[in-house]
Amino acid sequence: METTKKKPTHEDYVVGWICPMRVEYTAALLMLDEEHEILGQDVADENIYTLGSINGHNVALATLPKTGNSPTARVMTNMSRTFQALRFYLLVGIGGGIPVRTDEGPVRLGDVIVSEGVIQHDRGKFEASGFKLKGTLAPPPQVLLAATNTLLAKRDMTDDDPLLEHLSRIDTRATCDEAKCDPTKRILRGPSNETVDSQVVEQPDITIHQGTILSGETVMKNGAQRDAIAKPLDAICYECEAAGAMSSVPCLVVRGISDYADSHKNDDWHGFGSAVAAAYARQLFFHLPIDKVKECSVPLQDIADIKEAVGLSNEALLDDHSLKEATFDSYDERKNNQCLPGTRVNLLAEIQDWSTLPHSKCIFWLNGIAGAGKSTISRSVAEQFNKTECLGANFFFKRGDGDRANAKKLFPTLARQLAHHVPSVLGRLLKILEAEPDIPSKSLREQFEKLIHQPLVSVQENGAGTQTPIYVIVIDALDECNDASDIRTILKLIVLFNGLQKLKLRVFVTSRPDLPIRHEFQDMQDNIRHVVILHEIPQHIIAHDIEALFRSEFEELASTMRNNDRQVWPGDESICKLVDMAVPLFIFASTVCRFVKDPTRNPKHQLQAVLKQSHRNSKLDATYRPVLEQMYLGRDKEDQRQWASDFRKVVGVIITVFEPLSVASLEGLLQPDDFDIHLILAALHSVLDISESK
Structure with a gap:
């Protein structure tokens, strides 16, 4: 059967x-x-x-x-x-x-x-x-x-x-x-354990x-x-x-x-x-x-x-679409300065109060001219928030630095950090990614809605109460995002955090006061934005902080000198002149410090070269002329002409391209046979930022 x-x-x-x-x-x-x-x-x-x-x-x-x-x-x-x-x-x-x-x-x-x-x-x-x-x-x-x-x-x-x-x-x-194979392509291989002299079979x-x-x-x-x-x-x-x-x-x-x-x-x-x-x-x-x-x-x-x-x-998947190099504690950012102790005291206290008081406005916009020290403040703020466990996320834009110069990885990067800092966000975010794994490559608006806003709203609706701590998102150098329309979109979207009253999410933004950014902040309601203009802070406060920077840097340098020189160099008079030349630009002070600390030069001579420019009205001249004049020292006229020609070739390409180049790319463009790019760059190290990875 x-x-x-x-x-x-x-x-x-x-x-x-x-x-x-x-x-x-x-x-x-x-x-x-x-x-x-x-x-x-x-x-x-x-x-x-x-x-x-x-x-x-x-x-x-x-x-x-x-x-x-x-x-x-x-x-x-x-x-x-x-x-x-x-x-x-x-x-x-x-x-x-x-x-x-x-x-x-x-x-x-x-x-x-x-x-x-x-x-x-x-x-x-x-x-x-x-x-x-x-x-x-x-x-x-x-x-x-x-x-x-x-x-x-x-x-x-x-x-x-x-x-x-x-x-x-x-x-x-x-x-x-029958298979239309080429018989000449047939390969005869020896056994796997063959020796070099064995017969091929x-x-x-x-x-x-x-x-x-x-x-x-x-x-x-x-x-x-x-x-x-x-x-x-x-x-x-x-x-x-x-x-x-x-x-x-x-x-x-x-x-x-x-x-x-x-x-x-x-x-x-x-x-x-x-x-x-x-x-x-x-x-x-x-x-x-x-x-x-x-x-x-x-x-x-x-x-x-x-x-x-x-x-x-x-x-x-979220890691792949986020940008770890854009965070304050990344290797690249760790090499940059934070505020020295005793500097920016009032401003940092104002930011701290804003971040902790329950009825503060949602967005703090710190704006200032180029070189005013915005990113230094951002790094200090992010470090402090991280220590007190209220840093929700951070992103540092940087013009010309690959994905740090655009917004496509901003929200995935912020989402990845929020998921690990804000309780219950990770599970909700992963559930959304399981259903729609391609969200990180969608439009900015959809990225924000699905990766950030939806998980946060869900957390708020399912248990966030009065004991929930305040979390701060830090976005630095927004003006260095290379697409003005993306900047406007970002500012329109972060306003939505104001609706998350139970979560108490705050956003700290720094930028130059560029027109598109100013317009967006002007369109925000007064009860949403808190604005501080960095270069309008009283001059005596800026002067105090810049003086502290000079004294800190030169004390470190003086510690390497002979005992007799340590006590008198550089002297109060020189410090006062440098402060007058620098205010309100911290970038001037930083550039001067790098120039004076050049290990191949005598720091006393370097400092005198800077002070000689104190009579000039142009801070541009005062910043860069000592560096350029130094390249001529000890050279005859013919050698000076050659250096000037080489300088124009190298710096001319950098200015024309207007994007950071690797040294290899610069060599590829110039293909120099008669000069060494590395020597030119070494002479300009105090005014050119050359990444170790480039």
Whole structure:
């Protein structure tokens, strides 16, 4: 009597097989012994599945809508909603081989890489001990690790490679003529353990390597960069999906090598790489006892763990669209000054009162002319707010410095910080990103609404009360955003914070008093904005602070001089002259200090060169003339003419381009054969800002 075969249910599927690309998915489908009927799915599950079995194991297969770590995490999350009995995943497809030698031989095109560990190399944080990587894939369950070792051991014991048998499931009967292949392109390879002098023979075998796989958000196409990242981590493969599985999802990554993750990357080996990876994955099922798989101690039925995994991936997505270099405590900003003790006392007290008093206005606009010291104040304010745990977020614009000169990463950067500083914001933000992962690339208005305003409104409506602390957002140098329409949009949007009365969110903004910014602040209601004009602060207060700066800098310099000079240099009279020359521009004072402290020059002579300009009415002359005249010292007329010519070439390009250039870019534009750009730049170090990274 013929029995009806029982139809598998959701609980019968214990292995998830995910393929990032269509060619990989095609290879996977050809490895199934049989295909099953489609089952119903969770209402939130948007995946499309193929269900089937291999050697008695029921497998759910899915592909990604697009490659990347975030899509991988979302597909896994959805799969676990529908198939709650899944014990582990296989992530199977192609990868970029790192040309190193393992115990099995050199890594080559067509080889198989099996993960012993996966590291997300482009995510981490700086700690005292150095850069610490984050995002390591959880190890597979023991039954799967045992299967990988058994597969290798039994494969070594037979002359008939089971992987080649599985490859035959893919139709490879076409000859070179039928497939229109170029026979001259056929490559004969020696065995993996060949020596330099060995005879080259055809090698049909597939080599399986086990080791560390690197996962990143972008495709690697640079051999030098690949090696620099891979070498300290002993990695043998590079890919773009595995980190999406994150730490709570048991997973084995299998990759067929289709390129070397360098500039020669192409699609020629995609098919074969996909096929060998799928063949290896199929063979695993012949070494997995069915009952042992079902008894795995790490079932994926805890949806909370999976939600945490996709949350981490979405947080990584937000990290990718934020700009850590734009924060007050970034490496670049840490090199810049903060207010000296005893300076800006009244202003800092006014800002502190504004930030703490319950009925203060929502927005504090500190504006001033160029060089008045706005950014120095912003750094001090952000530092203080951070110490008192009321800094919600901060962003320092900087003209000509890549993404710091535009607004496209402003709101993702602020959102990322708010999520970690304001309680309950992170969970709501990650939920929004899970539903709409492309928000960070949308318009400014949509970014603000979805990434910042909606999560904050939700927090306010669900528990923010009278005990909620006041959080301050610091936005420095708004005028250095290169799009006037974006500036106007930003100012219109931050006014909406005034409606968050329970959260008490405040915004501290600095800028020059440019016309578009002035108009926007004039259009704001008086009860929203508090305005301070920095260059209109009484002159005697500015003079006091600039004097404190000069004395602090020169005391530090004097400490390196002989004892007799320390007590009399530079003297009160010189300090008073410098203060008169500088007021109200702190940038003048800073430039003079850098000039006098030039380690290649005598500071006394440098100071006298500056004081000689005290009779000039133009602060521009007084600031820059000593630097330029110094370049002529000790040179004959012919040499002076040559320096002047070289100076005009270098500075002329800098002024014409009006964007910060790297030294390499400057050399590329000028292509100098008769002078050294580095010598010119060294002579101008006190008036040119040359980044260490450039």
